[in-house]
Amino acid sequence: MPRLHPEALIFCVAWATLALAGGLLLGWQAGAVLSVGLMLVIMPASSLVLTHTDSFQIERLVRWGILALAGAGLLAYLHR
Secondary structure, three states: OOOOOHHHHHHHHHHHHHHHHHHHHHOHHHHHHHHHHHHHHHHHHHHHHHHHHOOHHHHHHHHHHHHHHHHHHHHHHHOO
16 A cells, blocks of 8 residues: 655645635535536646646645645635
8 A cells, every 4th residue: 555645744734724615605606616627727737837847845835835825815715
């Protein structure tokens, strides 16, 4: 069985928590956008960074940055 990477697990839990929070607070459409929509942004961005830089540290920063922006956007929308 492959080794479990804690950072990847934490990222998945954070992503799922963000999507669940959006779904519970704003409806299922917001949850779907935060779940599927982020996948459509994060996956290509990660592969683009890795193919151009070959740096997993930069890819990790980009991935977490996108997730943080989505969380900030959700908070901003809730506090409008």
